[in-house]
Amino acid sequence: MIARRLTWVLTAVVLAVAGYLATGIFTVAADEQAVVRRFGRVTARVGPGIHYRLPWPVDRVDVLKTTTVMKTGVGFQLPDGEAASVSGMELLTGDTNIISIAVAIQFVIANPAAYLFEVEAPAALIGRVAESVLTETVIGMPVDEVLTTGRPAIQERVKAGTQAILDRYMSGIQLTSASIMTITLDSAVAHAFQDVASAGADRENKINEARTYANNVLPKARGEAQSMVLAAQSYREQRVAEAVGNTSRFLELLAEYRKAPDITRSRLYLEAMEKILPKVKKYVVDTEQGRQPVNLRLNPARP
Amino acid sequence: MTPLRRTLLLIAVALAGLAGWSSLVVIDATEFGVFTRFGRVVRVATAPGLWLKWPAPFERVVRVDRRLLTFMPAPAEYLSEDRKNLVVHSLVTWRTTDPVRYLATVAGRRVAQERLTDVVLAAVGNVIGSHPSSAVVSVDGRTSRVADVMRRILNEARPRILADYGIDLVDVRLRQLTLPEQNRANVFGRMQAERGKMAMKYRSEGEREFKKLVAAADRQKTRILAEAYREAERLKAEGDAQAMQVYADAFGRGPQFYKFTRTLNAYEKMLDGNTTIFLPADAEIFRILDGRPAGAGRR
DSSP states (O other), X not given: OHHHHHHHHHHHHHHHHHHHHHTTEEEEOTTEEXXXXXXXXXXXXXXXXXXXXXXXXXXXXXXXXXXXXXXXEESBOOOTTSOOOBOOEEEEOTTSOEEEEEEEEEEEESOHHHHHHTBSSHHHHHHXXXXXXXXXXXXXXXXXXXXXXXXXXXXXXXXXXXHHHHHHTTOOEEEEEEEEEEEEEOHHHHHHHHHXXXXXXXXXXXXXXXXXXXHHHHHHHHHHHHHHHHHHHHHHHHHHHHHHHHHHHHHHHHHHHHHSHHHHHHHHHHHHHHHHGGGSEEEEEOTTTOSOEEOOOOOTTOO | OOHHHHHXXXXXXXXXXXXXXXXXXXXXXXXXXXXXXXXXXXXXEOSOEEXXXXXXXXXXXXXXXXXXXXXXXXXXXXXXXXXXXXXXXXXXXXXXXXXXXXXXXXXXXXXXXXXXXXXXXHHHHHHHHTSOGGGTSOSOGGGOHHHHHHHHHHHXXXXXXXXXXXXXXXXXXXXXXXXXXXXXXXHHHHHHHHHHHHHHHHHHHHHHHHHHHHHXXXXXXXXXXHHHHXXXXXXXXHHHHHHHHHHHHXXXXXXXXXXXXXXXXXXXXXXXTTOEEEEETTSHHHHHHXXXXXXXXXX
16 A cells, blocks of 8 residues: 555656656757856857757756847837838938938847847847947038938948947847938928939039030031041142143143244244134234225125 | 644755755846845855855845946937037946945946936036037048047046946947937028029039030031131142142243243133234234235135
């Protein structure tokens, strides 16, 4: 009777102890890491797989997703699964303009032990620190730079600056990106800023118009110039050719004249007279006898 | 064993268990443990782990958070050296380094934050008030003077806080800087005016650039045409000169003969149907008539 009761009690005790010890089994998924504390002191950091720790109250284990990229932000709330309402954080630029910027930040837990035990609410701290870095950055920049070319520099500085501070705080957080989501202006001035943009476009248009004009006018002028020069060239050639032509006849006559000067001279004279005299009214005057005109009747058409 | 003795034994075992349990303390990685014996601090557990103490009524343990803690004091308005109002939103991070002093002076987080707020805001006021606003708000951002200003605030407040409260003031950051509500309208007005000026500047620049480019194109066109004209005239003159040279060369071989033939040509052109000429009878053309019989066949 006593022996049987003892057996029962023993069985119950063994089962209870086994059950108690079995609570020390835990698993870590592929994207997780676990930190084991024995009496509050960090003793192990374990990766994915099935593991054993001593049951409560000796060991405690915290499992964290370390490869999952998490999101937080500046200037907007990020409710899980909901489209974030982006309002932006109001900032003062270096030239005392007021703008609003929203920045989305992605991060991973690089050091689970530090993330768990060094800083209170580290995920919430990221946004606050990023806000301060953003403020420091934008307060040293003119508004035009912030709105146009400065965006990559701002993102870079927010990421690097926030990371440096989080490292100094030993938060165990690694930022993967900081990206500006929106830059907005107060409705009182938004229109004025838009007008500047369209004025810039107007300026470009005007300049392009002028370039088009130049591209139209100059080739025309060059064409005209070329044709002027070509015309002048052909004039020159024509003049020389004319001269050569005109003089070649003279040179032939001259050669003939050299051979027989008197004959050629007479021939030319008479040929000329032959051409001239038929057309004109003429009177032949005997110079020795007086001034009585002598009609030679050389022109029968005129009596 | 009488039932009474059994009960007493059970109570004794229970008490011993409680005492044993109460004499074991687990100090976590996130905290300090301060052991007090009737209120007097006897030991400080600065490392996490399992610690032993006397059971409950004799020794107690007070836990103090050793993590980096953060809070944001309410925004406060300050006047800079050049009388500009700035609203500073700050971010304070701190951590307890001397838990005994911490417990003795502030005893808890709420009071600690109140004390820190007082000291930090006073330091911010001092430093902002001794700088012109341009030390903070300036387009010369490469040097990041905000960081210097904040460092000065931190350096001013840090030693006092450490000595007084056993708290290490890790960082005071400028989380956000804004202007008082009543100044915002002014700023927006100025922004609008600046933009208006800029838009006008762009438009007039476009106009000016347009005129400049068009004028340059016109000038170039004129130059091209003028150069072409010069070249054309030069070519024509050259042609005339070469032609002249050809004539001079040719006619120079027989100047007398040239005079003769050219004169004949001139006669041909000069003398037409309206001309009446008187020919002397002894003109060369008649000279043959003198020595020959009439009707020689030439008209």
